[in-house]
Amino acid sequence: MRGVVYREVDEDGWTLLERHAAPVRDHFSTIGVQVVIDDVEGYAYLRNADEDDTEEPLPRLVRRRSLTYNVSLLLVLLRKRLVEFEASGGEGKLVLTRDQVVDILRLFLPDSSNEARVIDQVDTTIRKAAELGFLRQLPRQPGHWEVRRILKAYVDAQTLGDFAGKLTEYAGAHPGGDDG
Known part of the structure; x- marks a missing residue:
């Protein structure tokens, strides 16, 4: 249970x-x-x-469980990546490196001149997502994370649609920003 x-x-x-x-x-x-x-x-x-x-x-x-903004954001972004992986005919498991997760999250984190702090923040977010069972570190492959498919039950298509709408709103309110 x-x-x-x-x-x-x-x-x-x-x-x-x-x-x-x-x-x-x-x-x-x-x-x-x-x-x-x-x-x-x-x-x-x-x-x-x-x-x-x-x-x-x-x-x-x-x-x-109440989730922090960063964990919620990561889960939605990972779910989006999982959809893209499956749509591209990806077989097996979606595996991302720590650096790929940093890149996924970086677009949505506040700008900071302290790169080490941003990396620590992302590492904390990854650990929390792993504790919740949405990520699993691969054995004998440090820095490689499997995105667990249970995420599909937690972040549904409606949530992804809502998130895409918010991103569109954000892009409209912040013209000239990154295309992400």
Whole structure:
């Protein structure tokens, strides 16, 4: 109940979950929790069930996390990169280097003359995204990060559309800026 189950990481747990999906869903639904299983992407997680206006609301059992601006921004930008990766026919996993993540975020961070501070800020943001399970550092490849597909469940198409609209507004309000 504390995180995401990945098919590739926990094959035995995944097989058990697939075999007993209906009773597991029934069990959790009685306490107001929905089991989400994405067979295509190979992950499963829990989320609070949608509240029904006719029933007395159940207490929140799945913890909500408030994210900093930088982490939220990184997640949306990574989700956008994941969409581009899949649209270009990218097979396998999307892997980015730390420098690529720095470049992705740099466009949206305030200008600073202190490059070391910007890099520290990005490193902190990367670590937080990894703690939340959206990035995974590749073993034996320091500085290489896999973008976990669970991000698709967290940052949906609506959020991406809203973000694109805000970027368009921002570009209109700040003419002559970078084309990003």
